[in-house]
Amino acid sequence: MKRAAIIGGGVIGGGWAARFSLMGWEVRVFDPDPEAERKLGAVMDNARRALPMLYEARMPEPGPVTFHGTMSDAVSGAGYIQESVPERLELKQKVYQTLQAACDPGAVLASSTSGFKPSELQAISARPEQILVAHPFNPVYLLPLAEVVPSPKTSPEIIERAKEILTGIGMFPLHVRAEIDAHIADRFLEAVWREALWLVKDGIATTEEIDEAIRMGFGLRWGQMGLFETYRIAGGEAGMRHFMAQFGPCLSWPWTKLMDVPEFNDDLVDLIAGQSDAQSGDRTIRELERERDNNLVAMLRALKGQGKAAGRLIAAHDDSLRQPLEDTVPMVTVRRIVPVDWTDVNGHMNEGRYGQVFSDASEELMTHIGADKAYIAAGHSYFTAETNIKYHAETLAGEAIFVETRVLLGQGRKLRLGHAMKRASDGALLASCDQFLLHVSLETRKSCDPLPKVREAVERLAQRHEDAA
Amino acid sequence: MKRAAIIGGGVIGGGWAARFSLMGWEVRVFDPDPEAERKLGAVMDNARRALPMLYEARMPEPGPVTFHGTMSDAVSGAGYIQESVPERLELKQKVYQTLQAACDPGAVLASSTSGFKPSELQAISARPEQILVAHPFNPVYLLPLAEVVPSPKTSPEIIERAKEILTGIGMFPLHVRAEIDAHIADRFLEAVWREALWLVKDGIATTEEIDEAIRMGFGLRWGQMGLFETYRIAGGEAGMRHFMAQFGPCLSWPWTKLMDVPEFNDDLVDLIAGQSDAQSGDRTIRELERERDNNLVAMLRALKGQGKAAGRLIAAHDDSLRQPLEDTVPMVTVRRIVPVDWTDVNGHMNEGRYGQVFSDASEELMTHIGADKAYIAAGHSYFTAETNIKYHAETLAGEAIFVETRVLLGQGRKLRLGHAMKRASDGALLASCDQFLLHVSLETRKSCDPLPKVREAVERLAQRHEDAA
Secondary structure: EEEEEEEEOOOHHHHHHHHHHOOOEEEEEEEEOOOOHHHHHHHHHHHHHHHHHHHOOOOOOOOEEEEEEHHHHHHHHEEEEEEEEOOHHHHHHHHHHHHHHHHOOEEEEEOOOOOOOHHHOOOOOOHHHHHHEEEOOOOOOOEEEEEEEEEOOHHHHHHHHHHHHHHHHEEEEEOOOOOOOOOOHHHHHHHHHHHHHHHHOOOOOOOHHHHHHHHHEEEEEEEEOOOOOHHHOHHHHHHHHHHHHHHHHHHOOOOOOOOOOOOHHHHHHHHHHHHHHHOOOOOOOOHHHHHHHHHHHHHHHHHHHHHHHHHHHHHHHHHOOOOOOOOOOEEEEEEEEEHHHOOOOOOEEHHHHHHHHHHHHHHHHHHHHOOOOOHHHEEEEEEEEEEEEEEEEEEEEOEEEEEEEEEEEEOEEEEEEEEEEEEEEOOOEEEEEEEEEEEOOOOOOEOOOOOOHHHHHHHHHHHHHHHHH | OOOOEEEOOOHHHHHHHHHHHOOOOOEEEEEOOOOOHHHHHHHHHHHHHHHHOOOOOOOOOOOOOEEOHHHHHHHHHHEEEEEEEOOHHHHHHHHHHHHHHHOOOEEEEOOOOOOOOOOOOOOHHHHOHEEEEEEEEOOOOOOEEEEEEEOOOOHHHHHHHHHHHHHHHHOOOEEEEOOOOOOOHHHHHHHHHHHHHHHHHHOOHHHHHHHHHHHHHHHHHHHHHHOOOHHHHHHHHHHHHHHHHHHHHHHHHOOOOOOOOOOOOOOHHHHHHHHHHOOOOOOOOOHHHHHHHHHHHHHHHHHHOOOOOHHHHHHHHHHHHOOOOOOOOEEEEEEEEEHHEEEEEEEEOOHHHHHHHHHHHHHHHHHHHHOOOHHHHHEEEEEEEEEEEEEEOOOEEOOEEEEEEEEEEEEEEEEEEEEHHHEOOOOOOOEEEEEEEEEEOOOOEEEEEOOOOHHHHHHHHHHHHHHHH
């Protein structure tokens, strides 16, 4: 099993540990904090609930997460090492000396630092070529971005391996070609943070008003297109040049106070923290995390449905996780978690989603008999003509379910499937579905016999299921 | 019919016109540009397709949009006037003189300006009390935020009426209590824009890399929580104070180049525009708009499902649009547009969504017979025990559909409904559903008779439908 070492197990380190473990990696953690195991456990609980909701494919078996008393013990045999210790350069430099004394020289040695340059981290290191920055964003188990920043001394092999591993655990490695303080994203966060502090300090807006100004407006644009593509559209038919001509001049206007930095003192902290308490104080951090994760899962799944931005990345990763069905009778066609966007305000799966699970089940069976994406692209498919669903029990967001499918009839253009949706924990029957499908030509939109290869596969499968019945 | 005047019909003015019209207002437009009608028509087409997808309720009849040769003609009888002319102060000031010479002194006179203060707009005005800023965000027909900025001279009545009207058309009026250049949101946009120009100018990142850095990471956080609540969570169990203690010091670090402003020259424009072309150039602005709107609709509906941020606002607005069902036989229980998140990559409505439409239909009927939210909150409801759906024809995203519902049986705890989903354009049958429901106690989760009021309503309705059959 692939092995990752997590050095520093706070909110960020814990997020890394969760992502690696849930993607099937063995995870070895080092963190001197006596509370580390409890804190990391809380992050793991959040991740275990939310991350699998992003995927339709069956998730890998989670890898074990173990805690170790020394760094050298934690890194032994690790192919990927992620450092997330506090933002103190001397501390990080010392940590790399200790890690490199014990770790595999071929392992990726990555830092979560949001500010330091890789060359600074490498300064007193024996093997600088092994070190780079892989800067993630909280929550690490849901947000895909990881800024991968090498220094001129980092070896090309390490850079490539880091990008490959991060892609494998569902992240988006953004290769930052030149090292600068705070990389790319945190430059923006810092600029906005400064401006926000001024607005609150000057009494222009409260923390809550500022959050509304962002999430009711441009935050939604940025979540799906970012800055430049959004502005390109704002430029209208004349595009980016027109936009720049229109707004270029503003650069010289006094539109921001960022020429100056607010003094960071207790009064400012009291002001901001006080307003933040008033805004969110009635909800605990756990509740806020749950709310944030539900929102992110729903938004990411929405983008996945559109096949755009972060959603396109997740869809591709989902495909890479798919396994061919095992040829059992009945066939297990679906194994998944009920995601939050499938449930109503009470957390119960909506009636319509039962139908979707069963249509997903038949789609998996289609693929199994060769009526896959390529077959459909070539002009043929199966359309559902009729479904009969019996609802036996409720199911909740986060619950693991699976579907058993029997072929009841497979003759020429006709296909009849019997699905049973069950709860994974106790095998209880949640719903059953009798589904009748017809093979169609996507050209004429009329029913017709399947192409020989599929027809034979259907009839063979129907026979197997009949014999086993 | 309520009447709005739109002065300036570009991308922003067109978005305002679309929002007012689609929310049932009569819209009168003034724009000297001979191309105005065509340009505004393009925005209207986008809005007509996208905005109704945010709602489950039946939308109001769109109000007529007419073009007028003079401002005085356009504003006659208008209760709300939105100015969106180019960002030149003298021009705007002259426009207000002309508008106020003709408009109702009680009308709201709002500016879309992204930079000017209301007191600047009022400077040479006869009735400053009538003028305020209502700063929207593109696309105006999808993004809820409108920064409402009064000056000390703006009358409280005008401020309240503006907020009320904006709320009525589904927007989020953010009352900015102190007027400053660029209000609130554009302060952040300007800060980020400057930093982004530096990163591109210095060759650190391309426009595409910057967009990825935003939409794969913090853009997703900001779309649902904004800045401060996100950071509060990042602070972990110790909250905002801990976060500030951790990152406060960065303020004095050289993390941003914003102490300085890049020179705005042709080289910079060429560099940015060139990269933007390379990034998005293969898609036309129309295609990009379509993509953006689909993403925003899907994300906003995702947040609506969670009842959070912009989604909570839309859900509340949706409820305010709901009308009681007419007591016809059959009853029309659903009238809606098929939203993009209900369709597959080919744009066809997913099998599961048919079931959802029918369950929405029965929910509307429940409400009609008194088994409404309050009844459910009090501990009783109807659960679907079995559905039989026949699929007759495909339907596409953006298509208008309706559902006719017949009560086939209403006796004690038993309720059987017959639904027919039809295409609005030609009444063609898309699917039919036979749905069997049982009345249950939410306490025991077992079936039981409805409370008298509902039981009588059901049996009366069943009788009516039987007689009419």
